[in-house]
Amino acid sequence: MTLDRLFDSGATRPAKAQADRITIKRPDDWHVHLRDGDMLRSVLPFTAAQFARGIIMPNLVPPVTTSAMAAAYRERILAARPDGSDFTPLMTCYLTDTTSADDIERGYRDGIWVAAKLYPAGATTNAHFGVTSIAGLAPVLQRMEKIGMKLLVHGEATDPAVDIFDREADFMEKELLPLLKRHPGLKVVVEHATTAETLDIVRAHKDHAAATLTPHHLIINRTSIFQGGLRPHLYCLPVAKRERHRLALRAAATSGDPCFFIGTDTAPHTRSNKERECCSAGVFGGATALQTYVQVFDEEGALDRFEAFASLNGARFYGLPVNTGTITLQRRAGTMPPAVSVGDDEVVVFRGGETLPWSIEAVQP
Numbered sequence: 001m002t003l004d005r006l007f008d009s010g011a012t013r014p015a016k017a018q019a020d021r022i023t024i025k026r027p028d029d030w031h032v033h034l035r036d037g038d039m040l041r042s043v044l045p046f047t048a049a050q051f052a053r054g055i056i057m058p059n060l061v062p063p064v065t066t067s068a069m070a071a072a073y074r075e076r077i078l079a080a081r082p083d084g085s086d087f088t089p090l091m092t093c094y095l096t097d098t099t100s101a102d103d104i105e106r107g108y109r110d111g112i113w114v115a116a117k118l119y120p121a122g123a124t125t126n127a128h129f130g131v132t133s134i135a136g137l138a139p140v141l142q143r144m145e146k147i148g149m150k151l152l153v154h155g156e157a158t159d160p161a162v163d164i165f166d167r168e169a170d171f172m173e174k175e176l177l178p179l180l181k182r183h184p185g186l187k188v189v190v191e192h193a194t195t196a197e198t199l200d201i202v203r204a205h206k207d208h209a210a211a212t213l214t215p216h217h218l219i220i221n222r223t224s225i226f227q228g229g230l231r232p233h234l235y236c237l238p239v240a241k242r243e244r245h246r247l248a249l250r251a252a253a254t255s256g257d258p259c260f261f262i263g264t265d266t267a268p269h270t271r272s273n274k275e276r277e278c279c280s281a282g283v284f285g286g287a288t289a290l291q292t293y294v295q296v297f298d299e300e301g302a303l304d305r306f307e308a309f310a311s312l313n314g315a316r317f318y319g320l321p322v323n324t325g326t327i328t329l330q331r332r333a334g335t336m337p338p339a340v341s342v343g344d345d346e347v348v349v350f351r352g353g354e355t356l357p358w359s360i361e362a363v364q365p
């Protein structure tokens, strides 16, 4: 059963006719998990086929906590690129309770990393070395504020007593709002926003805050995870929320507001890790990301705002140049494989095997 049949998109159908073909500046993925080894080699070609640059998440085992680790990881990514690919990995530092402000600054000035990722300890996959006290991180955050280095936040409470569907809201109230207040000059990306209230907070602080929005959170709500049985491949963190939140995310993405941009949070796990007693969190959305995003913009009658969301807003927030090449997407039915091989296992593709109404037609580097 495909997601299309499981779940009506709920879009307000546009009155105005939408184009059948759209050419935009090449987009970037401002939040991507590429992993390492076999997995890296299997999934990187999909991200590199869609995006010119990617902000690479540092939650490897062990996590990327030093500039030497980030530089070595960057080399492994470059070596795993398909022939002819110009994909540029932008590296990040995994913050811990012992991260030093001097090391952060050195790695930034040396051009090794562009941002640091804040995982509350235990919040998600490989986050157990994360930060136990955000207030305790003040010297590092002050330094980042001073040098213009971006802070990327996984915004979920870690108290197991907090209901899993309330963890983002709880974090925003108790941690993010005070952090934004304490560090008014710190540029903060709220990663993979999933609630209407988070979007409001970001809008209210858009002079120094932004949010990435994933393709899967624009397509599924929390009911989708249980539709017809438990669907482990739709389980990710933050977990999808109620329908009203999904509709708010679609409205934000397609609004043209510069504080919202692409971050797929493509997070591959092998089938054996997803289909087991305690399934890993993560959706492998990298192979169908642009097809999904452009479909959402089409359904919402907002194709004229797609380039801002996909290719302009993120670059502006990060203070990086917009890509020079272009990509063309076309209203033409296409299908991606249901799964991709990884060693002797595989990774299930989000919306793989489904007929997608839009396809990537050409990339002009």
Ligand code: DOR
Binding pocket: 033, 059, 124, 125, 154, 235, 236, 237, 238, 267, 268, 281, 282, 283
């Ligand atoms: O679902 C998720 N998967 N959320 C995260 O924050 C981490 C990611 C992963 O690394 O698998």
Ligand code: ZN
Binding pocket: 031, 033, 057, 265, 267
């Ligand atoms: Zn992520």
